[in-house]
Amino acid sequence: MLFNSYEFIFAFLPITFFIYFYLNSKRLTIASKGFLVFASLFFYSWWNIAYLPLILISMLFNYTIGNSLSKNDGENRKGLKKTFSNKSILVFGIVCNVALLAYYKYADFFIENFNLVTSSNVNFLHLVLPLAISFFTFQQIAYLVDSYRGETKEYDFLNYALFVTFFPQLIAGPIVHHKEMMPQFASSWNMVKNYKNIALGLFIFSIGLFKKVVIADTFAVWATAGFDTATTLNLFEAWATSLSYTFQLYFDFSGYTDMAIGIALMFNIKLPINFNSPYKATNIQDFWRRWHITLSRFLRDYIYIPLGGNKISSFRTYSNLLATFVIGGLWHGAGWTFVFWGFLHGMALIIHRIWSNLGFKMNTILAWFITFNFVNVAWMFFRAKEWDDAIKVLKGMVGLSGVVLAEKYNTIFSFLNNYGIIFDKVTGNIGDGSKSLIWIGFGIFFILFFKNSTEKSKEFAINNKSLFLTLIYFLSSILSLNQVSEFLYFNF
Template sequence: FTPLHLLLPLGISFFTFTQIAFLVDSYKGKVKEYSFINYILFVTFFPHLIAGPILHHGEMMPQFKDHNNNKVNFSNILSGLCIFSIGLIKKVIIADTFAVFAQEGYSPGYVHDFYSAWATSLSYTFQLYFDFSGYCDMAIGAALLFNIMLPINFNSPYKAVDIQDFWRRWHITLGRYLRDYIYIPLGGNRLSPFRTYFNLFFTFTIAGLWHGASWLFVLWGAMHGAALIIHRAWKATGMRMYKPIAWFITFMFVNISWVFFRSESFGQASTILSNMFTISNMRNISLEQLPLNDLSRYGQIAGWVAKNISYGIAAYSSVFIMSAIALLCCSLKNSQEIIIGQRIGYFKIVILAFISSLAVYLSLHSESAVFLYFNF
């Protein structure tokens, strides 16, 4: 065992948020139950502590009080294991694979071209989603083993066709918390349009600051606040946008905003973004200009293709693969649609058991596993 040298406990924001909500609702007379044991269980319920979702006492404490939840429920156990397996697969097989590209691309002093800049930004966009979504799936699955249903925190956010739709799908419990305890108390949309815009901007700036004491987090939150203002103003005009175009604009904005969220400095973020949109960099890099080990920026397969076939094909393939995964996210069902309310047949169980066993094996033999919540 090696000490982590952490200044604060992991997940402190999640269990702090739950207690703030409890105190505020107690002050407003909305709390119906004050059982000390159930309150302690609500705050310390282990599945959600590290990475969420953010729990609300109104949806949790009645479940602890329900005596039917004291009985073994094999249907919940099966559903819980399946959802946990999907989360484990997301984290270990998908997120940690993207993490290799993201860590390399965001390392200090890394020299980018057009292709590596796109590979880096898209890698973190998908790493963050599959990491966070995977942990939340594992939390929901673990809780179901005890007959406790945690709130769904992700609903295929990269399918969103506008920024408001994105925040209805991404980190749903954070959005709900910000709405109930910051946006609505500020006046919500009950006041003038200007005040509504201010409330949106301020709320999401606070959302950025919640992730850590960094101006880049604040900038990320402010970007989303500004985007929501633009979206609201656009809706007020009554105009509509063709859905594929709306999806593309939304996804590209989210991808660009994650660059600021992940970067170590504003300079690094601006370098990556400038290379993403400098078309001339597509032709300025040749195989002879790069050491062979630098081709690892595109992964082992792309590196082999670059060395033995064509650098151009390797570079294009890295961007193509990332883009294909984006389309895949938009076409597949999420874990809730696969498991909750659906028949779980033998074939589905066997497939999940095999892939999750592979994920466990990889996690035990990997030295590159990343835990993103050290940063937040």
């Protein structure tokens, strides 16, 4: 079930909302939590009920490991003998989680590379990637590490199941911590309907729905045509393709996050901010403080810092940065293009750190321009199904596949024919003529000069203006729901 579908918007969400708060109004707290877990698992199973046993087994396993860590910690304080050390239990838990993720997500990738290196012919497993496995695995690894550190104690499986499965953030994040979620569900104030939260939630949800349905899905047409259909791309087609994907990914994922935050608010739950206008960043470190913030937090706290962070030597710091982002790239997908994308960002962060340590500074506009274009170029490897797809777009972006100008300029600039410039349809290979270029101009203006949903939520007030904007966003999105499309991060 998708957030941007009729069955979710007009059936699942309102039914779940009213039953949850009805049970709470009768002071049936355990029943309300149980119902919310059931509804979340139903939501998860909508795509394929075969996914359900996997997430249930994963939850039960990690709940048991987390409780073992808490029990061992208590025995340690009492001076009792322990069968296994907490570190051994933690390592076992993490290894099992990573092994599960590796089996489903990377088995065929490993087989492919094994066959390539050894000239073998091992058959592929052709496993279907379970929905959200990357997100709920990382979230539960964070829970185990927090339990090991004594920051989390959970003795109630129902509470733990709610923490993992809460449907607004289950499929594609944000990646949340137990300590920032469960106190909210335990608060008696959050068990009654809060009409300001409902209004604000609907407002943010409508913004996210508009981002996905009206903006991201429009850019998707040109990005798909450029990457997957066109055999060659001229200069303008290549730039239109790359920028279309850059904006598609942003509006798709930030749209999902807005919808998740908005839905959770209707249930009086505040999810962490996951986006903060990342395309306004003026350096790559600033970008990662703004883009997919909860993933950046996870990579920092559970990979970069345990590797040593920046506490040892400059060389180790740079090695840790690179390793962290290569792992982050691999987390996104089982392919060398994802690894290379992570490598590019790791190298960019190393260069930025060296630049900053040397005390160099740069003009703000130039810094933004370089950062944005680096991110845009790196996304080509993130999007490409094969290396050749990324190379095709990059060749076009530097003019190696030709330059095409509009036919109407032929009479004025005909002398350019001598330099290999052709006068024809500028973006004929990706469709819609110059419409894509107009939308890209709109996209740049939107990301630079519009307030993001977090900033808008701080100014929110229940009045006619907010009602009008909510209706505009919502109705224009509903009228555009001609073809329901998945969110891009569902693939990761």
